[in-house]
Structures are given as C-alpha cells and as structure tokens.
Amino acid sequence: MQAVSDDTRACLEKDNAMTVAPAHATDIPAAIREDGSLKLVIFDCDGVLVDGEHLSTAKMAEEARHHGWDLSNEEAHKIFTGGELVKIGERIGRETGKEMPADWDMMMQDRIVKMMETEAETIDGAHEMLQSVHDLGLPIRIGSNSSGAEMEAKFSSTGLDELLEEERIHSGRDLDMPKPRPDLYLHAAELEGVGPEHCIVLEDSDTGAEAARRAGMACVLLRDLDKPAPSWPGLLRIGHLSEFPQILRQILDAQTSDRPIAA
Template sequence: MTVAPATVPAPAAAKDIPAAMRVDGALKLVIFDCDGVLVDGEHLSTAKMAEEARNHGWNLSNEEAHRIFTGGELVKIGERIGRETGKTMPENWDMMMQDRIVKMMETEAETIDGAHQMLEEVHALGLPIRIGSNSSGAEMDAKFSSTGLDSLIEEERIHSGRDLDMPKPRPDLYLHAAELEGVGPEHCIVLEDSDTGAEAARRAGMACVLLRDLSKPAPSWPGLIRIGHLSEFPEVLRKILAAQSGGSKQAA
C-alpha cells in the first residue's frame, strides 16, 4: 500500500478532517470523477482539442494540451484558443467539439486499469456511489456503454457538471450529488485525478482521494490522501470503515 497508516486521523488531531474519514465520523457516500478515474478519455479529448487549436493557428502539442486543458470546461477552452490565436471562435464551438468527442468515445474510450474490479469491490462494501464529472451526460453515456461500466453504474446516479451548469472547481456538482443521496457533504469521499476536481471536493467540505502517480506534485490539505493505482482505493475505504466501526463500539 502507498497510503500512509494515518489515512484515518485520530479524533484529537482531526478537527479539519471531514467526518467521512474520521474514526469518530461516518463514511456514507463515494463520489467518482469520470475521466482519469474510471475512463481513460481525457487524453483522447485533449488531443482532439490540441488538433483544433493547431487548426486555428496555435502550435500546441498533444502533451501541452493535456496539461493545460485537463479538467477544463469546453467553453473556457474555446475562449483560451481564441485568445492565443487572436481569432473569433464559432459561437457554438463548444457544442461542435462536444459532438465530436461523443462520437470518438463511442468507439475509442477505454477504462482506467482496474476500474471494473474496483467498482465491484466498492459495491461489495455496501457503500452507495455517484458520478460527478464536467463531461456531458451524452459523453458519459458513450464512455460507460462502450467500456461496459454501465452495468455497474445506474444512470440516475450519473451527474454532469456541463448539463447542470455546475462545473468544477465549483463545489455545486458534488454538493448536488450528496443532496440527492440525502447525506451531508462531510460524510462523502471523492475519488479524483485532477487539481480542478480535488479543489471542488475541498470547497464542498468533502474528503478526497487523489489518484495520481506518486512521483508527481499534488495539492495538500486535511482530508486529502493519495493513491497511485485504483486497486488501492477499496482498501482505503475498508480501513476507514473498520476504524469507524471500532470507534462506534468504543463509544457504545
């Protein structure tokens, strides 16, 4: 395990830690981002945006586009391309790009390594799950159906920041998911891969697990922990639930 033993903080040192991770708290809901967490679609999407940027005169590599655009809103990405090139982007550029990305995901989307097994293990723990992504509902439908993840995720538990006009890093999307589940944000844990998404979780008052190569930099705040592979996530949840169960017995 790459997660430190202090994943579940002691109550005396946990005043800033969301209740979802505290020994004296309760974990009630797991919220997943989509791209980079369940589906390996971000590189495909940002490569398509890099191609579009080059077509408009911005000599942007796929690697640079991935670094700049990951987790961003299509509207703002179009605005950025317009600023860099000095050109006026088509008024419906974001919708055109959305349609292209959806068609691409219908045939090219792949899961992040270990996604199916991880979701099955989380289900086995009895924890409810929801999805909160800046992707559109149509895009996620294409990704989940083409990868088979739709068999593990109920449609009514998938929430789109784009469709709801609640894009991250605003916390609204995650707060919306928690409200629909009927739980407080402090009882939620979010699995994210981007700084944008992690910031949304922080603003929502939720615990966050960041899926990222441990050699790469990452933000740091109470309630944020890191893993390097999806296979580690169920064990993080098991440790939290076991600690909370033990804490409840002691309190009783």
C-alpha cells in the same frame, strides 16, 4: 500509499496501512475520521474510471492547430485537462486572435462523443474497483465536468454502465455546475440525502480535488506518487485503483470498531 501532508493526520504510513484520522482531528471531514461516518462515494469520470482525457485534449489540440495555435498534444493535455469546453474555446480564440464559432463548444462536444463511442478505454482496474465498492455496501454517484451524452458513450463502450445507475450520474456541463466549483459534488450529496462531510471523492485532477475541498468533502487523489499534488486536510493519495477499496474498508472498519476512540 501515503499522505500528501503528514500534518493532516488523515493518512499515515504505518506498515503499509492507513491510519484513520483520530477523533480530535476536527479539521478532517467526518467521512474519514474514526468517530465519523462514511456514507457516500463520489467518482470523477475521466482519469478515474475512463481513460478519455488524453483523447479529448488531443482532439482539442488538433482544433487549436487548425486555428493557428502551434500546440502539441502533450501541451494541450497539461493546459486543457479538467477544463470547460466554453473556456477552452475562449482560450484558443485569445491565443490565435480569431473569433471562435458561437457553437464551438457544442461542435466539439459532438466530436468527442462520437470518438468515445469507439475509442474510450477504462482506467486499469476500474471494473474490479467499482465492484469492490459495491460489495462494501457503499452508495456510489458520479460527478464529472463531462456531458451526460459523453459519459453515456464512455460507460456503454467500456461496459462500466453495468455497474453504474443512470440516475446517479451527474454532469457539471449539463447542470452548469463545472468544477472547481463545489456545486456538482454538493448536488450529488443532496440527492443522496447526506451531508458533504460524510462523502469521499475519488479524483485525478487538481481541479476536481479543489471542488471536493470547497465542498467540505474528503478526497482521494489518484496519481503517481512521485508527481506533485496539492496538500490539505482530508486529502489522501493512491497510485492505483486497487488501493481505493482497501482505504474504504479500513475507514469503515475503524468507524464501526468497538475499541475506544483515541483522545
């Protein structure tokens, strides 16, 4: 596990362990500072808990080709990942010169929900990771651009609904708070009754990480460490979900330790 940027001091490699940001690193959110407190964990859905993004973007690529845009599934995944259906429909219309149906986003949403009812799969280690976070005693909320109906299909078909409470699942689409706007994450923190600086977000996309940054929250980016990523204070990186509970445990241990805070 490694930091995106050494100068953030949010996460340093030291004998394969994380060093929590010291007290004087005031540009780091309090959630991961040793003199701060971590009070809420917020998860994205696609790419973090459920491997549904490739399925969704492949369906959109199919639709783009139907309207005359010669777009491969791989290209569609790069272009559409993390995007809003309305804006994706507008992009297909611009590229093809065709007027998309007014209800295209709703039509695509229905198709995606039906697909997720049978084809959704979890990200490797998702069940174990969520259970470990529960065991740490940290409250959990979900903040995703997916609709509530889509997340319900994904979580029920994968069994993740046994570890997640419906009232703690928040949809950027349904609430009209799409990322990269910070509103969805700020909404989740407000409902929990905690300040954004005391939250940590687990994301896989630049769009989601940007939403966390704008919200003033710490963020852990789940992404292969050999792939490029943004860089800002408070952004950490992991390559596998199994690393996330370890990070949280180290943060909590540092924040509850009786040892003197570093000057």
